[in-house]
Amino acid sequence: MGCEEIRDLLALYAGGESYDNERVAVEAHVAVCAACARELDHFREAGVNLARLREGSAPPGTFKSLWTGVRSDLFPRKTVDRSGWLDASLRYAAVTMVGIAIGVLIHVAERREAPPAAGTVAATAPVNGLMPVQPATLTPSQPRLFLRPQPRVTAPRVELDGNYYLPRVESLPAGAAKDF
């Protein structure tokens, strides 16, 4: 092969893509042709310069943001409200409070609106020391009710100044031992 044909093969030969017969021809030629050998060196130099682009590093955070972007597109997530549980609790508490308040109001209203019931007791004259308490409309079949008076509780004697005092000596019987 002549120089023109060989130079046409150099671009692929420099990258290692030549077929076997082309490779043999190029190697045989450049061994004896300095001009074609220089041409081959130029292709190799261009290859080396291209290979320099393999080096380098991406800006910081590139791959993290790459995944973030892909995930947000493919797996969109609902925004989670961190105070959601608090809101729910407050909501339930408010509903409970309103319920209790309504219940109390209904109860109070019922008590106020209740008429003097037929069973309202009326005091009558004491019978045998007991206070008979009978409904206003007492029927003979109804049993009589009596209120037993509470036993009187004697309060301890208290002097005006608030102190307790022993009996006076003069109040003791004559001849009694004064052992105090």
Add this chain to the structure above:
Amino acid sequence: MPEAAEVSLIKRCQEGREDAFRELMEKYQRRVYWIAYNMLSNYDTAREIAQEAFIRVFRNIGRFDVKKNFYTWLYQITVNLCIDRMRKLSHGKTVDIDGIGGLADPGPRDPAETGERTETRARVHVALDRLPPKYKAVLTLRDIQGFSCEEISEIVGCTNATVRWRLHRARKLFRAIWEGKGVEIGDDSDAGF
């Protein structure tokens, strides 16, 4: 033939499991991002394209045949999105010169060397950016990402011979641009092949 673990992962994705999506994405996101970046020369646009590619893949993963290679399907979507974007944008505006090589390189920390690398990378991007999208795609996939011609033919959806032709043309064009020779870029058709 895809490996069993990946098939299992894809099947979990087809069930709509978020954890499986994340695992699959973590496996491929860097490659997808750098393909997009090398084709578009802009960090933000690359991230946008990568995100769009994964969204499209995950939306259509239910129809994916697990007997096929997942990664070629994913990279095909990525490259097509990049080509569409390149055609919409004017080439000069896609180059993010300030961003090229401006970040930490794994190489030596010598400031002079880092500055030289940065400049070289910027020049490579500018030269790449002048290539028609089809040539830029095969050059990126082969010389920067290191895919085989067979893999590239699956990704770009053409025959192995067409890939070789585009590579041949792309390398010649790139070299001419790199050396500052006046070149006629022309259209990106595979005319003559």
